[in-house]
Amino acid sequence: MEDAGIYAVESPYLERFVQVGIASGRVISVSFPQQPADDADDDHPVLDRVLEYLDGVNPVEFSDVEVALTVPTHQRAVLERVRSLEYGTQIDVAGLAGVTPDLDANDEDDLIVVRTALDENPTPLLIPDHRVRDGPSAAPPPVEQKLRSLEGL
Missing domain, CATH: 3.30.160 (Double Stranded RNA Binding Domain)
Known part of the structure; x- marks a missing residue:
């Protein structure tokens, strides 16, 4: 590279x-x-x-592409969890908080951490924030919708 x-x-x-x-x-x-x-x-x-x-012919994953994240620790944990979501799968913000270490799906502050991490994602697509169905995406809305459509979400 x-x-x-x-x-x-x-x-x-x-x-x-x-x-x-x-x-x-x-x-x-x-x-x-x-x-x-x-x-x-x-x-x-x-x-x-x-x-x-x-x-769109074959699912392509980017988990082996090296990404440099310079974000706060809790946001990093969220984005790393998003990165592990497989092609064609989705999760909601609360579910993402629930599976992210040290975050609580029932804590509004933690939900804000999740939304902030998604909104400030420096590498949308490689960290597929479009797979979080009720969260913001760092990609422009038309791009987010096309990525979701491509994956059948």
């Missing part, structure tokens, strides 16, 4: 670009701009897998 850079490829399915930021060989950001960054390259193995996923 390339050590660092910005990479982007156009997705006909999403009707926009998928852009990833890489640092030290790990993905630090995923975004869905209408136009890519001026210095974005279009050749990266992660983008190849994203396009394969968006093709």
